[in-house]
Every structure is written in C-alpha cells, then in structure tokens.
Amino acid sequence: MTTQTTNSNIELPSWPHDLYSDEVLADPWDTFRALRDIGPAVRLAKHEDAVALPRYAEVRAALADPKTFASGRGVTLNPMLNEFAAGSTVLMTDGEQHRQLRAVLMKRLTPRYLRPLAEAMQVAADALVDELVERGSFDAVQDLAVALPTSIVPDLIGWPRKQRENLLPWAAATFNLFGPPNDRSAEAMPLFAALNEFAHQIVDSGDVLPGSIVDDLLAAAHRGELPIEQCPMFLLDYMTPSLDTTISALSSAVQLFARHPEQWDLVRADTSLIPSAFNEIVRLTSPVTHFTREVTVDTELCGIPLSAGTRVLVMFASANRDERKWERPNDFDVTRDATEMLGFGFGVHGCAGQGLARLEGHALLESLAKRVTRFEAGEAQPALNNTIHALASLPITVCPAAGSRK
Numbered sequence: 001m002t003t004q005t006t007n008s009n010i011e012l013p014s015w016p017h018d019l020y021s022d023e024v025l026a027d028p029w030d031t032f033r034a035l036r037d038i039g040p041a042v043r044l045a046k047h048e049d050a051v052a053l054p055r056y057a058e059v060r061a062a063l064a065d066p067k068t069f070a071s072g073r074g075v076t077l078n079p080m081l082n083e084f085a086a087g088s089t090v091l092m093t094d095g096e097q098h099r100q101l102r103a104v105l106m107k108r109l110t111p112r113y114l115r116p117l118a119e120a121m122q123v124a125a126d127a128l129v130d131e132l133v134e135r136g137s138f139d140a141v142q143d144l145a146v147a148l149p150t151s152i153v154p155d156l157i158g159w160p161r162k163q164r165e166n167l168l169p170w171a172a173a174t175f176n177l178f179g180p181p182n183d184r185s186a187e188a189m190p191l192f193a194a195l196n197e198f199a200h201q202i203v204d205s206g207d208v209l210p211g212s213i214v215d216d217l218l219a220a221a222h223r224g225e226l227p228i229e230q231c232p233m234f235l236l237d238y239m240t241p242s243l244d245t246t247i248s249a250l251s252s253a254v255q256l257f258a259r260h261p262e263q264w265d266l267v268r269a270d271t272s273l274i275p276s277a278f279n280e281i282v283r284l285t286s287p288v289t290h291f292t293r294e295v296t297v298d299t300e301l302c303g304i305p306l307s308a309g310t311r312v313l314v315m316f317a318s319a320n321r322d323e324r325k326w327e328r329p330n331d332f333d334v335t336r337d338a339t340e341m342l343g344f345g346f347g348v349h350g351c352a353g354q355g356l357a358r359l360e361g362h363a364l365l366e367s368l369a370k371r372v373t374r375f376e377a378g379e380a381q382p383a384l385n386n387t388i389h390a391l392a393s394l395p396i397t398v399c400p401a402a403g404s405r406k
C-alpha cells in the first residue's frame with residue numbers, strides 16, 4: 001500500500017490490487033475487510049484512482065447527499081457506459097428528471113399494487129416448492145431461485161413473450177459492464193448491444209404486455225411526459241435489475257440455511273421471523289456489491305476532503321459487514337435487526353423494486369418453511385460478475401417435513 005495526493009492535496013491511502021479479479025469476485029469478504037481496515041476512503045490505483053468507500057458511515061452519508069454524490073454522471077466504473085447511459089435511466093439521473101422517471105416506475109411497485117400480487121406469488125412459490133420437495137434433490141439456483149422470479153417478474157414489467165430466454169444472459173452482461181473495462185466487460189458488449197437493439201424494437205413496435213410497467217412508460221411518453229427516444233434505455237433500466245439481484249438473494253438464502261440449520265429451525269418455529277431473516281440474508285450476501293457516484297463539487301465526506309470530479313465506489317456489500325456498524329458482522333442471525341442494512345441502497349435511489357423482491361423472498365421462505373426441515377448443500381459454483389455477487393449453481397438435497405410429500 002502507498003499513499004497518493006489527491007487534487008485537493010489530501011493524502012489518501014492507495015490500494016494496488018484488482019478489485020475485480022476472479023478470486024475477489026468469488027470470495028470478496030477478506031478483501032473488503034482489508035479495505036475497511038486501511039481507511040474510510042481508499043484510492044483504487046488499478047481502477048483509475050476511483051476512491052473506494054468501504055465503511056458503513058461513509059457509504060450511507062454519500063447516498064444521503066445525491067446533490068454532491070451524483071448519479072446523473074453515471075454509476076459505473078466504465079467511462080463508456082457512463083457516457084452512454086448517464087442522464088437516460090432512473091438509476092443514472094438526478095433531481096427532477098430522476099423524480100419524474102421514478103414516479104412512472106413506482107406506480108406499479110407500491111404496496112397497494114403489489115398486495116394483489118402476493119397471493120399469486122405464494123401460489124407460484126408453493127407449486128414450485130411442492131415439485132422440488134417431491135424430487136428431493138435439485139439445483140437451488142436454476143431450479144428454485146431462477147424459476148420463481150422468471151415466472152412472474154417479466155410479466156409485471158411487461159417484457160414481450162419472445163426473447164425471454166435471453167433476459168438472464170443480457171442482464172448479467174449489463175451488470176458486467178458496470179465494472180471497470182476488463183475481459184468480462186469486453187465479452188459483455190455484444191450481448192448488451194443485442195439487448196439494446198431489442199429494447200428499441202419493443203419501443204418501435206409497442207409490443208408490450210398491457211397493464212404492465214413498460215405499458216405505463218410508453219403511455220407516459222405518448223402523452224409527451226417523457227421523451228420517447230429515451231424509452232429503450234428506461235426499459236433496460238427496469239428489466240436489468242429485476243431478476244439477477246433477486247435470484248442471487250434467493251439462492252444465497254438456501255445456502256445460508258443449509259450452513260446454519262439452527263437458524264432454519266428458528267424460522268420454521270416462528271415464520272413471523274421471515275421478514276427479518278430476508279433482511280439479514282440481503283445484508284450478509286449483498287447481491288449488488290457496489291455502484292459509483294461522481295462528486296459534483298469540492299466537498300468533505302465525514303471529514304474526508306474529496307475534490308469535484310472524483311469517482312467514488314459506494315461499497316454496499318462491504319458496508320453491510322462493517323464491524324464499526326454491526327456486532328458479529330459475519331454471523332447469520334435471523335433475529336438481528338438488519339433494517340439499516342444498505343443492500344437495497346439508501347436515499348432517493350434506494351431500490352425501487354425492493355417491495356417486489358421482498359414479496360418473492362418471503363413467499364419462497366414461507367413455502368420452504370412448511371415443507372423442508374433441512375437443506376444439505378453440495379459444492380457451490382460462484383457466478384463471476386463485475387457487479388452481482390451470486391452463485392451459478394448450488395446442489396441441494398432437502399429433508400421433507402412430515403406430510404409434505406404427496
């Protein structure tokens with residue numbers, strides 16, 4: 001580790017390693033701990049001297065001040081993607097423009113709209129878990145965590161029925177592009193281009209499911225409330241974060257309960273713990289590891305001077321394990337109050353789909369709690385992605401609860 005002088009002549013520690021190597025992506029926790037130990041703000045020499053914020057207090061403070069820590073100049077470490085997408089997605093806009101775009105999206109994601117979906121979600125989760133328990137052994141990623149969101153979310157968003165088989169590869173590619181320019185992001189480019197082209201086709205043809213989020217978006221554009229030429233980007237904005245994130249959380253949930261059977265016993269004995277268990281799962285596994293912000297004016301963040309133009313890495317996952325914030329941060333404890341975790345972000349850009357993600361997570365855990373007493377896990381394979389911390393596969397064998405097999 002060396003120290004470097006920033007534009008504002010303040011010395012920040014500098015870290016020389018690749019935060020996006022295969023090893024770090026597969027198991028990032030020791031690296032995050034090392035960064036937290038170095039300091040509250042650490043220059044990433046390998047990544048254009050972006051300033052990493054690995055601790056809870058600074059991450060939360062940056063998210064709470066969107067004027068100074070802007071999203072409208074891009075939230076990725078990839079300058080090309082920042083230029084392409086900034087100012088044209090919910091995620092990458094600021095102020096009034098962001099408020100307006102978010103209002104269209106949120107219309108169908110409020111608790112009032114989601115409530116009727118809860119029943120359909122539970123029915124889908126029950127049917128899926130019935131089938132898997134009958135089988136006994138299955139892959140918790142493909143057969144369980146992928147199956148539930150992909151059966152419900154694309155309809156809610158309004159994605160046409162064709163090309164659905166491409167949704168997951170396209171979403172993974174987009175999240176790879178959020179990282180720094182590296183091999184993974186280079187490989188992602190053609191897939192992102194195909195997704196972009198399909199989004200243009202959807203907007204041109206108006207081929208979306210009636211009564212869906214994208215239907216609302218196109219209607220607002222046709223009323224002149226939004227520029228129609230930006231609609232393809234908004235569409236990516238809705239689709240990309242709605243699947244991989246939740247799939248990661250659901251598969252991690254099974255892995256955690258396989259590793260910690262005593263926590264599963266607690267949930268089975270008292271299913272009112274499910275909402276707090278889901279928060280704890282998102283805290284501990286943080287499907288979205290980090291996004292970035294650009295500093296708009298010379299400023300101080302928790303006493304650290306940062307100059308205008310600095311790109312900061314807002315490390316949700318590291319903050320969620322900061323020992324300054326959490327007692328026993330690496331322990332999985334379903335009774336912990338994890339409501340202040342930052343796995344869904346915080347502030348004006350806080351996850352627009354968290355109500356939906358919770359609905360999916362709660363339904364699945366309810367179904368499993370009734371039907372499964374134990375999960376036995378085989379060897380998991382990580383899915384290496386520049387932004388999403390996830391598993392590619394997780395072989396699972398379940399012990400069924402009495403009477404849960406037909």
Ligand code: HEM
Nearest residue numbers: 090091241242245246249288343344345349351352353357
């Ligand atoms: C466990 C599942 C999920 C996790 C961990 C997660 C995580 C996050 C995080 C950390 C952010 C903050 C981004 C920032 O501050 O720059 C975010 C924003 C967002 N999420 Fe999620 N997300 C999940 C599920 C979903 C779902 C199901 C949707 C479906 C619609 C969704 C849509 C969005 C959108 C549109 C934004 C941008 C909001 C804005 O900029 O105003 N997410 N998510």
